[in-house]
Amino acid sequence: MLTLQRKQHLLEILERDGQIVAKLLSEQLGLSEDTIRRDLRQLAKEGLLQRVHGGALPASPAMATFVERQQISSDAKPAIGRAAAAMIQPGQVVFIDGGTTAVQLARYLPPALRATVVTHSPSIALELLEHPHIDVIMVGGRLFKHSIVSVGAAAIEAIGRIHADLYFMGVCSLHPEAGISTGDYEEACVKRALCNAASKTVVLASPEKLDTASPFQIAPLTQVSEIVANAGVAESLIAPYRKMGIAVTLA
Numbered sequence: 001m002l003t004l005q006r007k008q009h010l011l012e013i014l015e016r017d018g019q020i021v022a023k024l025l026s027e028q029l030g031l032s033e034d035t036i037r038r039d040l041r042q043l044a045k046e047g048l049l050q051r052v053h054g055g056a057l058p059a060s061p062a063m064a065t066f067v068e069r070q071q072i073s074s075d076a077k078p079a080i081g082r083a084a085a086a087m088i089q090p091g092q093v094v095f096i097d098g099g100t101t102a103v104q105l106a107r108y109l110p111p112a113l114r115a116t117v118v119t120h121s122p123s124i125a126l127e128l129l130e131h132p133h134i135d136v137i138m139v140g141g142r143l144f145k146h147s148i149v150s151v152g153a154a155a156i157e158a159i160g161r162i163h164a165d166l167y168f169m170g171v172c173s174l175h176p177e178a179g180i181s182t183g184d185y186e187e188a189c190v191k192r193a194l195c196n197a198a199s200k201t202v203v204l205a206s207p208e209k210l211d212t213a214s215p216f217q218i219a220p221l222t223q224v225s226e227i228v229a230n231a232g233v234a235e236s237l238i239a240p241y242r243k244m245g246i247a248v249t250l251a
Helices: 003-017 022-029 033-045 076-085 100-107 122-127 153-159 185-196 235-243
Strands: 050-052 055-057 093-096 115-119 134-138 142-144 149-151 164-170 173-175 179-182 198-205 216-219 226-229 247-250
Touching: 003 022, 003 033, 003 055, 022 033, 022 055, 033 050, 033 055, 076 100, 076 198, 076 226, 093 100, 100 122, 100 164, 100 198, 115 122, 122 134, 142 185, 149 153, 149 185, 153 185, 164 185, 179 185, 185 198, 185 216, 226 235, 235 247
Parallel strands: 093 115, 093 164, 115 134, 164 198, 198 226, 226 247
Antiparallel strands: 050 055, 142 149, 173 179, 179 216
């Protein structure tokens, strides 16, 4: 089998099975594990999959630019945002992450809601500019242009001085084995700090993020209290989280 054919075959297996286990595949194809791993590394460099220990998982479409991500799951994100917004109680202090789904959450906050929103996302702050009863606290730092959020030591230090009731986390990827992950190391560090500074973490998971992996893990799934997903997703994609004791809200 030629290299190009072999790589295409790997991608077909990944699409069919949702994962590649290098050892098993090398036995099935009669190839060395080194050959399989080399192909996986090259495919990962091309952005076609995400390497994980022992094999590969699908790469997340959420690695695209902010503008491109606005067009992905455009029907599902408003529903997820609406369901998440309904979880906020009057008087709470809430962390809201950056990202296209989080923007939808901000848009659905009730006009009468009195709360404090802490965010490192200028996009979220702008959405709440005209909200009459929400105090907005901006966390500063270096602007990570891909996600339009602040990152770095200054952001992490500021977050550490706040304790929030809820953290609505946006992620690039969510997988029952690989956990919650994103595509930038510094962004992962800030999300982890937000998670540690909140009593409860709610993950906003639009359909394209389920069963995918990104390079940098944010936190173990044990730190996730709830996942908000789209009502149209297959039960097989969310059942593993229910078994872990994580509440799942379908919007």
